[in-house]
Amino acid sequence: xxxxxxAAAALVAVALLVYGSSLRNEYHLDSVYRVELNTELDRVxxxxxxxxxxxTSTAISTLSAYRPLLPLSLAINRQASKSLGLVxxxxxxxxxxxxGGALAIAAYCLCLVLQCWWAVPRARGQALIVxxxxxxxxxxxxxxxxxCGRDLLLALVFxxxxxxxxxxxxxxxxxxxxxxxxxxxxSRSVADLPGP
Numbered sequence: 001x002x003x004x005x006x007a008a009a010a011l012v013a014v015a016l017l018v019y020g021s022s023l024r025n026e027y028h029l030d031s032v033y034r035v036e037l038n039t040e041l042d043r044v045x046x047x048x049x050x051x052x053x054x055x056t057s058t059a060i061s062t063l064s065a066y067r068p069l070l071p072l073s074l075a076i077n078r079q080a081s082k083s084l085g086l087v088x089x090x091x092x093x094x095x096x097x098x099x100g101g102a103l104a105i106a107a108y109c110l111c112l113v114l115q116c117w118w119a120v121p122r123a124r125g126q127a128l129i130v131x132x133x134x135x136x137x138x139x140x141x142x143x144x145x146x147x148c149g150r151d152l153l154l155a156l157v158f159x160x161x162x163x164x165x166x167x168x169x170x171x172x173x174x175x176x177x178x179x180x181x182x183x184x185x186x187s188r189s190v191a192d193l194p195g196p
Contacts, residue, residue: 015101
């Protein structure tokens with residue numbers, strides 16, 4: 001447990017080191033009207049309004065879209081930034097940097113789970129490398145700099161955390177899913193996938 005906590009702390013530290021310069025960035029592109037000018041983000045409660053009113057997503061009503069977790073997370077982030085005394089744009093970028101760190105930690109944990117299922121040795125080092133690669137990959141780098149790209153980070157974090165849950169009870173540490181019938185069924189289903 002200590003080694004995993006240390007790896008998670010290292011991933012967040014690397015995220016802050018790599019993306020710390022983004023805290024000085026201002027808003028650009030649609031972050032201006034979705035974040036900077038959006039007064040709906042000035043309060044968090046009632047939370048239900050983010051799920052019932054698409055207008056909470058932007059200051060320009062004709063550009064509203066139903067993406068409830070984006071404005072909700074931005075409103076929470078704005079309140080946290082005010083509490084910490086941060087400039088709004090710095091706080092929003094810091095929120096995205098921390099979400100990038102959360103994605104790297106989620107990838108690290110997913111690798112540990114998968115490697116445990118397949119009994120791969122030296123799992124922690126390999127999992128840490130995967131977390132670092134995810135952290136510096138453009139799929140993480142672009143949203144860290146672009147505040148409205150947060151919905152991509154949120155989706156990736158949730159998807160990565162949910163990935164092993166579909167058959168969690170089917171595998172135990174050290175199990176080898178080498179059942180010939182299961183392998184044959186998997187091979188058939190992969191072979192039936194449409195080509196590019």
